[in-house]
Amino acid sequence: MATVKIPSGWAASTGGQTRLVLDGTTVRAVLEQLATEHPDMRRRLFRTGDDRLGSWVNVFLGEIDIRDLKQLDTPLGDGDEVLVLPAVAGG
């Protein structure tokens, strides 16, 4: 189980939740589950037509950008926290 944390501005897509506990042993698995449970999240995460991460979003495992790890195939341990951020923040 891993916790995925999303911006409060996206909470309307997840029924008001900004911290979601999800099953999966890779970043891809938990984000895929997030997008399956909350379909509006899919376009915020993935490019249209494939399962690659959009460049409009950054995903961190702890303090490290997953693009500097194994990208979506980055393995997750129990209790890991995945932070999803927009590449542009602000009003």
Add this chain to the structure above:
Amino acid sequence: MIAEHDMVPVPGGMFTAGTTETDLDAIAREQHLPRAWFEDESPAHRVTIAPFAIDRHPVTNAQFAAFTKSTGYRTRAELRGTGLTYGETFWEETTGACWRHPMGLAGLCAVQDRPDHPVVHIAWPDAHAYAQWAGLRLPTEAEWEYAARGPQALTWPWGNIFDPAAANTAELGGNSPITCMNEWKTWWKAFRQEHELPGTTPTGHFPQGGSPFGVTDMAGQVMEWTADLYRPYDPSRYYGHVYRFVSGRYRVLRGGGWTNYRYQTRGAERMCADPEHTTFCIGFRCATHFVSPTEREHT
């Protein structure tokens, strides 16, 4: 100087940067985005600015072309092979989209078709590299805000009342403010059908929208990179986990762009982005130390 830059001298001074809590309350009442999105403009605080000079307008396609021709520099978007454009309903990775071809290879050629428009699809390292080549630098966040708002800290460069005809924003030509996402979507649907994208305009196209110092294109047009890493104005205040995490990682963008609406193009509005991030709304302008009239005579 290698590239020709029309730079505006800005005398040093003091001003109140940021936004007061009272004004944040008003912004929250008048538009659809949550107050929390703007709260990082608070607290309003006094800032002392040393004399400097800043580009009258953002760096243009012609200026950027001179840079790449001289150096062979390739931007982040060119190296990636894709650039971000906004499609019918969301961001899209567009193959070949970069500063030369902002909508991809099938779209317009920025150098030939729009030499006097601001360059777009620029990442922070691209802007920094250009400024170094030109013998200039990026403005600090505080310098940018002072150049846009002046000593009186105006809300928009021209004053405290929004004028939709004074800047290239999503409200240009509109009869009423954009006050919700559905109104923005309606604007976008019509705009992308009626205009060749990106929706930039020639620099200096709205002289009535100039700042108290005569600096143009500071509200809307393109979001502009500044020199600074994003930091909260009050380090002890909690602005939300996103702002906390991006502090020290993202770089500050100012001014809003042609897809933004009035409140996102205020002089105090803070946005920030991953330094590698590029879209067809992001450009920059340069700054330098203050050039005195005597110094200018000897250059």
